[in-house]
Amino acid sequence: MHTGDSIVVAPTQTLRDAEYQMLRSAAINIVNKLRIEGGCNIQFALDTDSMEYYVIEVNPRVSRSSSLASKATGYPIAKVAARIAVGYNLDEIENGVTGKTTACFEPVLDYVVVKIPRWPFDKFVRADKQIGTRMKATGEVMAIGLSFEAALLKAVRSLEQGLYSLDTGLDVLGDEKLEARLYEVSCERLFVVAEALRRGMPVDKIYRITTIDPWFLDKIRRIVVTEKEISGLPLKKWTPDLMRRVKKTGFSDKAVAQLTGSAESDVRALRESMGIRPVFRMVDTCAGEFDAVSPYYYSCYGVQGESGPPSKKTVVVLGSGPIRIGQGVEFDYCSVHCAWALRRAGYETVIINNNPETVSTDFDTSDRLYFEPLTEEDVLGVLAVEQPVGVVCQFGGQTAIKLAHCVASAGYRIRGTSLADIDAAEDRKRFDALLAKLKIPRPEGATVFTREEAVRAANDLGYPVLVRPSYVLGGQGMEIAHNNRQICEYMDIINLTAQEHPILVDKYLLGQELEVDAICDGEDVLIPGIMEHVERAGIHSGDSISLYPPQNVPDEQLDRIVELTRALSRKLHVKGLVNIQYILFNDEVYVIEVNPRSSRTVPFISKATGLPVVDLGVKASLGMKLADLGYGTGLYEGPGIVAVKLPVFSSEKLPGVEVSLGPEMKSTGEVIGLGSNVTEAMVKGFVAAGMMNKRGGVLISVNKKDRELVLPVARVLANEGCTLYATPGTAKYLGIQGLVVTAVPKISQSHDALLKLLMDGHINIIIDTPTRGREPERDGFRMRRAAVERGVTCLTSLDTATALVQSMRSWSVLGCTHPIELGEANGRAGKAGKNPA
């Protein structure tokens, strides 16, 4: 199984010293023989019944596991490797955590670390959940506990998948089915194992089936035993001893509430009335042997805490948790820059996060780091010992903003935009009222809870409609429905997880999308830039190609957007960052949504414009005035370069996932292209995204209505020397227009012909505008899957296709691109950028 898809525990639990030292010595011998200077990752397989072992791979570099190892132990592998690279020896490099010892030692842990991968299967409900040699996870969480049980349960709730215990409702499976599921190596196996133990299946048997070491199975069994013990036990029967034991085992208040059928707040109140509160212990690299100067912390129960007395100037930054589709590393960029800005402003900074892959969880990014789940209980635990003067929720994506309510109601001050104003933007009714008051149009819509309500709303609005849950990022669960059957299907998928908030049904406008990130100090607004989406509405903003500055939007519409951004920011009393999405439809600017927080595009716009966007946002949230910050107000003029952001997908690694773009985000990363003009920026972007060198065969299969639009694309491709293939209808049309096209029957007509073309490597690009629907049995779906799994570029929007072929032509003509000196460009912008409102 790919290590990126494995649950990982540190340190080793079931290895004797002799076994541990054998592998350690082998590792050191390998490193010495290879003369490694810097990081090296070695993977071993150790026979569980002998001293035989195998070296699986040696990576003479810092690896994915290195960041986990660094965070698990406090030993900053990459940083040390960098010093080694410039000539230092290990015994000359300071151990930054202790401040008095050197990097030449091996860290010892006095806690247990559990890493669990974050898989995207909550978004890709039809994807194949089996895991194997090809990594499917998009991110991971790490949890630290005093016991394996506590660390495991913490990690589970850090995943933010609505899980607070090991009970995921698998009780509906029959015994036989459950046993069959035990054999499957899937992302749900941990929970299947827990369910088997819950039903009393012996550890031995589960071990025989899964080969998971009995040590781990017994620990999971202990969790299940505790779960059973408290299940249904009314709170009034709880003794402090029981509570203490349950909390030490790692059960969250929410899990206790779920198991006992009570409210989480009641569990918390009872626990606190018993004087049972989490304490925080240090990760110090040395198990307490030396005093530490920059340790980080994790929570546990029933031991002495090590937190110092609260200071009077601490601000807590809530991080964004694991990297997932829709909430990627962009939010960590924001959290890190936020912490730095706060530190510059004279505050002591605290970060709470659980993602070992990120910069925010480096121990030196903040003054104090808490490696904790981002749930209400865990965050409140930290706030209780830190007693901050402020909590920042607007940089950690939806994860952080969702916690604003509980933070505020516990009496802590939210820095920046107030809770009431966050609600005014997120709550559909209040937001509609606000727009009506400002006379700003938005696509008509309704809020619903049930299928029946949704169908009624859709029919009132008229199809097509956009269906989505509120309070989500990345358009999770968002779909465009064209008929009653589809809306029912989508509602069922959304309601698979219980919804606390209503579901939104909106009229779907096929216009041009524009996006703005703005900084507001409550009165003045600074707009770093407006971004134009290449693809028309209906494709999630995270999946569309984005251009800065806009290339095809008339000035009056841009002026209108500036005006609306200013009005909305002021009306929502935004203090900090706000992201607004617009749609241009029949010359009218509509507002789609307002997010009173930092957004996915903040790093992009920061880099494209050179503006310290997060820094300015933090300053505004602290009450400073934009007018005093030296960058002016209104629309920032920018450095006069063009920046393009292109999404990058991992579809080939996720069998079963629909490839075509839609309102739910699918991309797992992005690239930026910078040029002195849009042509160069686009070319660089496509090259960086790995799409430029895909010439050769192109297969075109489009809807009847798209045929005319695909014609110019096909012409360019033909001129660029591509061999054109098309499905019969499209081929006929293109042939009539004078293009040389080979007709290929659809998969449903003849299974082999098209697949053979793909298999033989004749096709490098597919342009396919799909008929909508999630049903994987559709022709197009199968073709697209077959294509991406062979590394073929699949374009499902003609806008993307047009942009790509234009860039191909430009690339042929230009032959080369020119580097952009960002510092120089930004310096130019700084002088020109005073652009008063």
Add this chain to the structure above:
Amino acid sequence: MAYLLLEDGSVYPGESFGDARDVVGEVVFNTGMTGYQELLSDPSYHGQIVVMTYPLIGNYGVNDEDNESEGVWVRGFIVHEQTEAPSNWKMKDTIAGHLQKAGVPALAGVDTRAITRKLREYGTMRGIITCDPNAEALEKARTYSIQNPVGAVTCKAPYRIGGEGRRLVAVLDMGIKHGVFHSLTRRGCDLIVYPSHTEADEILSKDPDGIFLSNGPGDPKDNGAIIEQIRRLTDYKPVFGVCLGYQLIALAVGGDTCKLRYGHRGGNHPVKDVAQGRTYITSQNHGYAVIPGSLPDNVEITHLNWNDRTLEGIRLTDRPVFGVQFHPEGSPGPSDTAYLFDRFIALMDTKRKGAN
């Protein structure tokens, strides 16, 4: 419920899982994440109550192969969590079963980090494991001292190990570990293991190629008679001392030792080989150190602890005699410094060549 009561009066509650009797000892902490079975059977821990900083102890159970001596020498054992359902292919018993059979008191559920931090701050303390942490128990802890610990752990009579070797090494057993035997026999040495009080003449009468001075418990300065014999041995034979053995070499040549605040116990301590300019990760278990300024001119410093710069290795410039504070045999812990055994072999071989 049982308690660890320290001499300063602080009390740490836990649940007893070993033998139920009260026990007094010097309380020390060990930071190793593996190797508890080796540690329990290491005679150097005689008289000590060992606190483990890693919270889960007993994960892989106890087996027939990982003992460093016959028996458990640790006086008392303190852990955060003892594993009831261990798992490992060699496992024969649980940690609890092992300690109960050996009659060693042990506590689980203890805040071991709190004790570690206390010892780090105030230094090693005496303590008592008891069910009743009253004034009488405190008095017992405060008045505890250990008499002749080396005498308690050494073998009763000489014995031989091996028989096919190319060299003969006389081992002075002051609490030797099996790991040392393996390290020497693997390198082609036959061994005669002597009780610690053996006269030098008796050892020299067998004309060994070299003398190995083992690790062992207690204050090095309590071993006046042994030091006398070592002084004689160093005049005739190559000598290699480890841990206590190394400290006794230092005392034999006129140096001095002092007690460290809380000692070094674990498997991750960096030690710099001064001549090589290279730092190694070592296995350590000691509460005393040789004072650098106390050493005569014919002693060269070869190793330094790179955490606190304490002295960890010396060599005599006028005789083939050397020693290190740490444990090149590992057991438990890394054996990155096993090259020191090769150095000992080379010294013996050179000496013999010279004699021939």
